[in-house]
Amino acid sequence: MSREKILAAIKQNQPESTALPKLDGLSGSMAATVAAYRKVLEGLGGKVYEIGALTEIPVILKEQFPDLQRVIDTKETPRSWAHEDPHQLSDIDMAIVYGQWGVAENGAIWLAEEDLHARVLPFISQHLSIVLPAANILATMHDAYDVIGVINTGFGVFIAGPSKTADIEQSLVLGAHGAKSLTVFITQ
Template sequence: MSSRDSILAAVARNQPELLPLQEVPSFASEEANLGEKFSTVAVSIGSKVFRVQSIEEAKQILLKEHSGARRVISVFPEFADVAEASPVSDTDPHTLADVDLAVLPAQLGVAENAALWVTDAQLPLRVLPFICQNLALVVPQQNIIPLMHHAYDVIGAQEYGFGTFIAGPSKTADIEQSLVLGAHGARTLSVFILV
């Protein structure tokens, strides 16, 4: 027997006992509080959360919060009077370097970690949520789900070319415990829960 075969045989003999996977809790009793749980977690990681009745209400809040924004891009028609329409897919990403605010929809939100799922169906350009200075995402309250396990059940059955979870503004910290926002992405994230 070669040394390779003896090593593999030793590894095979010394495998730990297989254990059943843990059950994922259903959290069914918390369904009514998903928006509240999402909001609490989102605020704790640096996002601002607003519960709104309409896109128009979100627009008024954003105009107040980002009154100094010079370049705004939005996919929502309600922003047509204050924002550029979303760029087409063949736009040179370098032309977006001066975007102050991007307002985009999110397909779903996860209460567990305040992550928002966006795909190329919601994004005119993949780079837009990462290159803008400030990002606003709109998610319907009924699209907030309890856990990442549930999110994977939803997104696993979909077809998309690009998808990403976004949770909170961009941040990084160093060994000296200095937190920097916006180091490699949006400096702020505003989440609008459409109720």
């Protein structure tokens, strides 16, 4: 059989379309609150700070990480770094990025390409800080996917960190394949 005949036969024998299942029963009882988000993220090893102004971020970071050398804030730092060879970003001590949506049930935050400027940034930096508006905390991943809808960017990722792994002896290692720490700044 030729390729065209095979494709025509497949097209002719398609199953009928069916509606997607309702997911209403899967939403659970997680609250879409800062307190619920904090409980989960801190359980994962992250830190959460509620702040009134972005000017508080450098002060808190200086207290928590006194030895930071190279810090990139995607809203403040000139964007020339975004076009660097990703290997040139390997000496970033702290990346400060801005999340769009947070998920209380798992501590994840949605980061889109337009907010990162370089896809590798949250993964290559030694430490990661994410700024998230309190009003953008959702209860579940189902809620997050409903809000995000069709992704219109080339890249987006949910991050809940810091990264971690455990070996056979159950020795937990933070920062095994990404940032060693995650600090979330929740703005009002």
